[in-house]
Amino acid sequence: MNISVIIPACNESASIGTLVSQIKSLYPDSEVIIINDGSTDETAAVAKASGAIVYSHPYNIGNGAAIKSGIRIAKGDVLIFMDGDGQHNPHDIPKLLYELSCFDMVVGARPKEGQSSYIRGVGNKIYNMLASYVAKFNILDLTSGFRAIRADIAKRFVYLLPNTYSYPTTLTLCVLRSGFSIKYIPIIVEKRKKGASKIKIFNDGIRFLMVIMKIATLFSPLRIFVPISFFMILLGSINYFYSYLTQGRFTNMSALLFTTSFLIFMMGLISEQICQMRFERSEGERKFNDLKIFEKDSSQNKIAP
Numbered sequence: 001m002n003i004s005v006i007i008p009a010c011n012e013s014a015s016i017g018t019l020v021s022q023i024k025s026l027y028p029d030s031e032v033i034i035i036n037d038g039s040t041d042e043t044a045a046v047a048k049a050s051g052a053i054v055y056s057h058p059y060n061i062g063n064g065a066a067i068k069s070g071i072r073i074a075k076g077d078v079l080i081f082m083d084g085d086g087q088h089n090p091h092d093i094p095k096l097l098y099e100l101s102c103f104d105m106v107v108g109a110r111p112k113e114g115q116s117s118y119i120r121g122v123g124n125k126i127y128n129m130l131a132s133y134v135a136k137f138n139i140l141d142l143t144s145g146f147r148a149i150r151a152d153i154a155k156r157f158v159y160l161l162p163n164t165y166s167y168p169t170t171l172t173l174c175v176l177r178s179g180f181s182i183k184y185i186p187i188i189v190e191k192r193k194k195g196a197s198k199i200k201i202f203n204d205g206i207r208f209l210m211v212i213m214k215i216a217t218l219f220s221p222l223r224i225f226v227p228i229s230f231f232m233i234l235l236g237s238i239n240y241f242y243s244y245l246t247q248g249r250f251t252n253m254s255a256l257l258f259t260t261s262f263l264i265f266m267m268g269l270i271s272e273q274i275c276q277m278r279f280e281r282s283e284g285e286r287k288f289n290d291l292k293i294f295e296k297d298s299s300q301n302k303i304a305p
Contacts, residue, residue, distance in 0.1 A: 013039070013045075038057050064164050103183040143166075160218075222269070
């Protein structure tokens, strides 16, 4: 099994050297890739001196953009994502790899006390519940950045990943809604060695919510359209009963709410069909490309008479 460990880092010189050394001591033959996302300190130099492959962005593009760069240049069959701030323990990597023999992606789930603040812990719980509804799967830690995934699956969804911290959310929902399997295992999260988290609760919180809505409409539109349609029917029914009791008639507002509910439901059905057509087309293109690669390899390996 060829392993590539991808670590996005921005001004993490205080912890990156120790992290790379620990990984190299556990897996000497592994490919450790540090994506230097526009650091202004010695992150790149320290990582390179520790034996990592360093790929630098000319300026800070984003955590998700660093992950995408790592996925594109990684050569391993298995990709492991970790944070560069020292919070993830490299000794948990064997746990991820052990479960990866049976699952397509394995994610390290942080305990409640591993959340950096009470507000963020509550927010993550709400996002986990909403994402679990969309994916029809019990998601324990939607935003965990410590995970192992098969390289072919990660490369399949790289174009959908955002440039921001919401990439774990997108990747998790893409994997689940495409029919791949996920396993959550408990991990212990260490305190940051230096500095503070770069995630902004309000801005990134709204972004996480929009990502969940986007992936839901991309892979399973009815999970969004049906509840909204039902809500409009409920409003229409309440308005009708109220107007009937007070005015003794069926009002235009009730008709508008019922009509809107019907239109939203029909839009959901159309979106579901478009989603299915897009998925079948992408699957067909992937199988065609795989067949071309197989035929090419077969012709190159053919033994001359």
